[in-house]
Amino acid sequence: MIPFHITGGLVLGPEGLSGAPLSVAEGRIAEGRAGKAVHLPGWEIRAGIVDVHGDGFERHLAPRRGALRDLPAGLMALDAELAANGITTAVLAQFFSWEGGMRSPDFARDMLEALDTVRPHLVTDMRAQLRVETHLIDRFDEVEALIVRHDIRYVVFNDHLPHDALDKGRRPPRLTGQALKSGRSPEAHLALLQKLYDRGAEVPGAVSALAARLAARGVLVGSHDDADATARRAARDLGLTVSEFPETQEAALEAVTHGDPVVLGAPNVVRGRSHAGKVAAADLIREGLCTAIASDYHYPAPVQAADILSADLGQDRAWALVSSGPAGLLGLADRGVLAPGRRADIVAVNPATGRPGLTIAGGRIAHADAQAAAALLSA
The missing domain is CATH 3.20.20.140 (Metal-dependent hydrolases)
Incomplete structure (x- = not known):
């Protein structure tokens, strides 16, 4: 999968919640802003x-x-x-x-x-x-x-x-x-x-x-x-x-x-x-x-x-x-933590449903609801 980064959400990382982007490249969590932006405003991004x-x-x-x-x-x-x-x-x-x-x-x-x-x-x-x-x-x-x-x-x-x-x-x-x-x-x-x-x-x-x-x-x-x-x-x-x-x-x-x-x-x-x-x-x-x-x-x-x-x-x-x-x-x-170098296992919770709207396993898209799919396609 091509590199990308998630923006607009709150990332639950080792230091707690952060508004910083979360990047994925080569199946791992990456530093900075890798690839295209996937906008998920208000979503919570957690470890898989x-x-x-x-x-x-x-x-x-x-x-x-x-x-x-x-x-x-x-x-x-x-x-x-x-x-x-x-x-x-x-x-x-x-x-x-x-x-x-x-x-x-x-x-x-x-x-x-x-x-x-x-x-x-x-x-x-x-x-x-x-x-x-x-x-x-x-x-x-x-x-x-x-x-x-x-x-x-x-x-x-x-x-x-x-x-x-x-x-x-x-x-x-x-x-x-x-x-x-x-x-x-x-x-x-x-x-x-x-x-x-x-x-x-x-x-x-x-x-x-x-x-x-x-x-x-x-x-x-x-x-x-x-x-x-x-x-x-x-x-x-x-x-x-x-x-x-x-x-x-x-x-x-x-x-x-x-x-x-x-x-x-x-x-x-x-x-x-x-x-x-x-x-x-x-x-x-x-x-x-x-x-x-x-x-x-x-x-x-x-x-x-x-x-x-x-x-x-x-x-x-x-x-x-x-x-x-x-x-x-x-x-x-x-795995288990959203930190650079870890396997990119990610779940993004859609605030509209309270349910996982986007799941990424090893850097690959495993599940996307309608809103997540739209964000991915527009990236």
Whole structure:
């Protein structure tokens, strides 16, 4: 793309808001006034959103169960949705689980292959996170091979077994629906759950060993849904340094006290509470117990959450939670801040809509609303 500079807007840079122009050249933020002027009077120019965990992509890949399986087409559509929501770097949280369907190992392989295929054609920087079920210890070699093959840099461990029911020898709730989703009979599905549950004593050692091997390769490793401080300590002892979506203030405090990054959900902030009845993310954020806000299951939410939080935190601190904070968590030192030499990942918010009107990813136009398109064409 030819060099250009944005004028007339307020740029949210390292020193706060400024009316200075913002230049883009050769895919980077540049000094001075590069190329032609793009006039966006009254718009706010911010660093592109780095979404550290999102699974909203699932509806693009399988809008109805079993109806469509054109994964590359779905990922291309996702590219457009991410850009329309100001997301320039997205980590797609893909399950590797016994749960079946889109969470199955087979689907994980297909999704990762499709992502590698379409990546050269994407505008946004789309990456994968693997969400590994802790009790699938017999398939950890397969997990590790996938991580190496697809150069996955972020892995978290989940435990979705219905422990309460299995502890008591009861039939787990929603068993029939889960079985149908996985393609098993209810009896076969229950037998699998019981088999995995019975090997629980082997799980910590297997997870710890895999986490250590991944960390040695430079892979970021974390836990998901830490229930309390004890759970966070146990996860840390296994080498799972990131705490994704801690369920209580105690878990988040335990993480931050020991320097563990904390990821919280933007939809939780927008709703004002957890949809599952857990701790309110905004409360944790106001207490300083958050490193990054993620889209979780709704891609419009990061912009909305940052705007909500700006009333208490100030715009620079609030926006950092969706830009420089997650970039730092992922080790992406080339983005997250509008500073010369950084990757030109930019979102310009249209004051008429309060929504991203122009998104630039790596110096390329990823999204433009009607007003932004008119400004670009007149440049």
